[in-house]
Structures are given as C-alpha cells and as structure tokens.
Amino acid sequence: xxxxxxxxxxxxxxxxxxxxxxxxxxxxxxxxxxxxxxxxxxxxxxxxxxxxxxxxxxxxxxxxxxxxxxxxxxxxxxxxxxxxxxxxxxxxxxxxx
Amino acid sequence: xxxxxxxxxxxxxxxxxxxxxxxxxxxxxxxxxxxxxxxxxxxxxxxxxxxxxxxxxxxxxxxxxxxxxxxxxxxxxxxxxxxxxxxxxxxxxxxxxxxxxxxxxxxxxxxxxxxxxxxxxxxxxxxxxxxxxxxxxxxxxxxxxxxxxxxxxxxxxxxxxxxxxxxxxxxxxxxxxxxxxxxxxxxxxxxxxxxxxxxxxxxxxxxxxxxxxxxxxxxxxxxxxxxxxxxxxxxxxxxxxxxxxxxxxxxxxxxxxxxxxxxxxxxxxxxxxxxxxxxxxxxxxxxxxxxxxxxxxxxxxxxxxxxxxxxxxxxxxxxxxxxxxxxxxxxxxxxxxxxxxxxxxxxxxxxxxxxxxxxxxxxxxxxxxxxxxxxxxxxxxxxxxxxxxxx
Numbered sequence: 001x002x003x004x005x006x007x008x009x010x011x012x013x014x015x016x017x018x019x020x021x022x023x024x025x026x027x028x029x030x031x032x033x034x035x036x037x038x039x040x041x042x043x044x045x046x047x048x049x050x051x052x053x054x055x056x057x058x059x060x061x062x063x064x065x066x067x068x069x070x071x072x073x074x075x076x077x078x079x080x081x082x083x084x085x086x087x088x089x090x091x092x093x094x095x096x097x
Numbered sequence: 098x099x100x101x102x103x104x105x106x107x108x109x110x111x112x113x114x115x116x117x118x119x120x121x122x123x124x125x126x127x128x129x130x131x132x133x134x135x136x137x138x139x140x141x142x143x144x145x146x147x148x149x150x151x152x153x154x155x156x157x158x159x160x161x162x163x164x165x166x167x168x169x170x171x172x173x174x175x176x177x178x179x180x181x182x183x184x185x186x187x188x189x190x191x192x193x194x195x196x197x198x199x200x201x202x203x204x205x206x207x208x209x210x211x212x213x214x215x216x217x218x219x220x221x222x223x224x225x226x227x228x229x230x231x232x233x234x235x236x237x238x239x240x241x242x243x244x245x246x247x248x249x250x251x252x253x254x255x256x257x258x259x260x261x262x263x264x265x266x267x268x269x270x271x272x273x274x275x276x277x278x279x280x281x282x283x284x285x286x287x288x289x290x291x292x293x294x295x296x297x298x299x300x301x302x303x304x305x306x307x308x309x310x311x312x313x314x315x316x317x318x319x320x321x322x323x324x325x326x327x328x329x330x331x332x333x334x335x336x337x338x339x340x341x342x343x344x345x346x347x348x349x350x351x352x353x354x355x356x357x358x359x360x361x362x363x364x365x366x367x368x369x370x371x372x373x374x375x376x377x378x379x380x381x382x383x384x385x386x387x388x389x390x391x392x393x394x395x396x397x398x399x400x401x402x403x404x405x406x407x408x409x410x411x412x413x414x415x416x417x418x419x420x421x422x423x424x425x426x427x428x429x430x431x432x433x434x435x436x437x438x439x440x441x442x443x444x445x446x447x448x449x450x451x452x453x454x455x456x457x458x459x460x461x462x463x464x465x466x467x468x469x470x471x472x473x474x475x476x477x478x479x480x481x482x483x484x485x486x487x488x
Contacts, residue, residue: 005310005313006312008313008316009316010316010319010320011320013317013320014295015196015295016195016257016295016305017307017317017320018295018304018305018307019303019304019305019307020295022302022304024304028310
C-alpha cells in the first residue's frame with residue numbers, strides 16, 4: 001500500500017474495498033476520539049499491570065523503566081485504567097488542560 | 098439445437114440457471130417465486146445439476162450464504178419475492194459495494210399490509226437504491242434469456258456486480274408460454290467461466306467487508322456509482338452478443354411505433370404486452386400513438402429514454418407501485434427527473450395501475466390514453482392518477 005488510507009482517492013480503492021494486506025487497522029489513529037488523557041504518578045506505581053489487563057483498546061504497554069503507560073496514538077480516553085488502578089497512579093485530565 | 102417448447106416460465110428460468118452450470122443456490126421458497134427454486138432443488142437432488150443447494154432458514158440467510166458463496170468465486174443464484182426480498186434487504190445492500198456477482202430472480206409481488214400474494218412492483222422499488230443492476234422482463238422468453246445474460250454481465254471483470262432479473266409474479270411466473278430453450282453448447286459459448294479476481298483463499302488471505310471511516314467512505318460510494326454507471330456499456334455489449342448468438346435483441350429502452358408518435362405510453366414489465374395490443378387498436382383507429390418499454394431499471398438509461406421520447410407531446414407513464422405521499426409513481430418520478438432539464442420534452446402523466454394483481458385490460462389502456470391526453474392538456478388536481486380506484 002503506497003498511500004495511507006486517508007490519502008487514497010476513489011480510484012485507488014481495491015475491488016470491493018478488499019483489504020489485501022494484514023495490519024491495516026494499525027494505521028487507524030483512534031486516539032483522535034479522545035477528550036481526556038491519562039496522566040501518571042509513577043512514584044505510586046507497583047507495576048501490577050491491572051490497567052493493561054482492563055484496557056479495552058489493548059494499547060497499554062510497559063515503558064523502558066517497566067511502568068505501564070498508554071500509547072496515545074490509540075488511547076480513546078475511556079478512563080477504565082484510571083478507575084481500576086487501585087494505587088491511584090492514573091488520573092484522567094481534559095485534553096484542553 | 099434450440100427448441101421451442103410450451104413451458105412454465107418459472108421452470109424455464111430454473112432451466113436457464115442449470116444451463117449456466119451454477120455452483121451454489123441458496124434460497125427460501127415464497128409465492129410466487131417458489132417454482133423456480135423448487136425446480137432447482139429437484140435438478141440438484143436428481144443429479145441433473147452438480148451444485149450445492151443450501152435450503153436456508155430465511156431470506157436473510159439466503160442472501161448471506163450467497164455473498165459468502167460469490168466471495169469464493171462460485172457461480173451463485175437465488176430467487177425471492179415480496180416479503181422475502183424485504184427480509185433480505187439488509188444483506189441485499191452489501192452485495193454491490195463488495196462487488197459480489199450474485200444473480201437473483203425476483204418474482205415481483207405486492208408488499209404487506211394488507212397481505213397480497215399477487216403481483217406488482219412494490220418489492221422491486223424497495224431495493225431501488227441497493228446498487229444492483231436491475232433488468233425488468235416482459236415475457237417468459239425475456240425472463241429466461243436475461244437470466245443467462247445476467248451471469249455474463251455480473252461476472253464480467255469490468256462489472257463484478259450483482260444482477261436482479263425481475264419477472265412479474267403470476268403474470269409471468271405461473272403461465273405456460275412457448276419459449277425457445279437455447280442449446281447447451283450455445284450457452285457454454287456465450288457464458289465464459291466465472292473468474293472472480295480476489296476470491297476467499299486461505300493461501301492468499303484478504304479482508305472483505307471492512308469498515309470505512311469518514312475519510313474514505315465517500316470515496317467508496319463514488320467508486321460504487323462509477324462502477325454501476327460504467328456497467329451499462331457491458332450490459333449493451335452482452336445484449337448485443339446475445340442477439341448475435343441467439344437472434345433475440347434487447348435494449349435498455351425498447352420502442353414500439355414510438356418514432357414520430359405524439360402520444361406515448363411507457364410500461365415496465367409484463368404490462369407492456371397488453372399495452373401493445375391497445376396501441377395496435379388505437380393506431381388502427383388513426384391515432385398517432387406509440388409505446389416505450391423500460392427494460393433496464395438500474396443503471397437508469399437516461400440517454401436512451403430522452404432519445405425515445407423526444408418527438409412526443411404526451412408521455413403517459415404506468416407504474417405498478419406507489420411512493421406514498423410522493424410526487425408520482427416511482428418510474429414516472431425517474432422519467433420526470435430525466436426530462437426536467439431538457440429544452441423540448443413531453444408532458445408527463447403518471448398513472449398507477451395493476452396493484453396487488455389487478456388486471457389492466459386493453460380497453461383500460463385505451464381509457465388511460467384518452468384520460469391521459471386530457472390531463473396533459475388541462476392539468477389535474479392530483480400529482481398522479483390512480484387508475485380504476487372505486488370512488
């Protein structure tokens with residue numbers, strides 16, 4: 001796929017809009033849906049990984065230091081991680097802040 | 098050798114499907130379509146047709162199975178009518194944008210309520226905007242021929258679209274007509290193998306029926322529109338080559354004494370033949386009248402229609418369906434739209450006839466012509482006329 005989906009014209013579409021290459025959903029930036037974003041106080045984090053287990057988007061992974069953090073390209077800002085995080089590491093803030 | 102045989106039209110349509118060597122039939126019986134799929138089930142069961150017959154539990158499943166089948170590159174057929182078409186509606190919409198060449202015969206019948214098993218075009222109009230190619234036939238021969246032609250059009254690499262062949266319930270499906278059954282070797286020559294370009298294949302996986310976000314959805318719809326519009330050239334070519342091979346000619350708009358006629362009747366479907374008899378009688382009485390028959394409902398043949406009616410002063414359009422609270426019958430609305438911006442155009446009078454199996458006779462057509470000419474001259478307080486309604 002030479003062009004990204006958002007650059008494609010109607011003539012670039014495959015027959016019947018068939019997707020011929022795997023992994024095309026990876027290009028879709030669901031992060032644009034977000035109105036709130038998670039912020040972290042890693043001092044409190046015990047690296048239990050519950051946030052990653054509960055994340056419906058599956059976009060939470062471990063960073064270099066081993067702390068769990070959402071990939072904001074995909075994070076829709078649902079806040080489930082903040083709700084489930086019992087050591088209260090995660091706080092949701094408005095995107096405008 | 099082609100042979101002329103007295104045969105029920107539904108059986109002839111099923112025989113046409115057999116001659117096309119269909120791979121999969123998924124269907125659910127419904128009056129007045131039942132004889133078509135019943136005969137196909139019989140042909141499969143007794144070994145005359147090597148195909149998968151899927152006796153599904155509903156029309157929604159029938160069309161769903163057909164999509165899956167067509168996606169593997171199998172030659173696929175189904176048939177339905179009225180409530181069955183309404184039930185499969187959701188899936189009917191999916192076939193065209195996914196470019197799956199399912200072929201479907203629709204035995205046109207009224208929609209409930211009140212319940213009517215008899216013929217009209219309400220079911221056809223309920224799927225107008227599904228993106229299917231839609232051919233409307235007038236007699237048994239046309240229904241049989243166009244069933245064969247539909248496979249050739251739909252599976253053409255330049256088209257890859259589903260095709261509906263409409264035939265009026267009972268008026269066509271249940272009558273025995275003299276029909277020329279083509280020879281198998283001629284059908285084999287006319288209809289190439291189905292070569293669906295990207296079939297479902299575990300060795301080369303693809304994703305079909307994906308979702309489209311706002312940044313690409315408009316493009317998919319325009320691609321669909323261009324695809325359907327461009328199919329017309331292939332339809333014309335398929336009809337032309339059918340004529341060369343079998344000696345029967347089909348056109349998107351067929352004319353009957355219409356060149357130079359000042360008054361025209363327009364029909365779609367089996368009503369056309371009765372109307373032709375009325376035209377003959379009126380011409381014998383000295384009236385300058387002709388007929389145009391709409392054969393191709395989608396893609397709509399704008400140029401051919403404009404050309405066919407350009408000399409007329411009055412165009413009386415017959416509809417066998419209603420658009421409640423709307424401007425006219427569905428065919429008349431289309432015709433008015435096609436003509437509105439033309440410098441020279443006939444007055445269009447819209448008549449609703451033959452709902453739920455009511456007959457419109459030769460004398461009724463003559464009456465409609467008389468009244469239609471009057472309305473064209475003096476106007477009417479109605480947006481459209483409802484013929485024969487008891488006041």
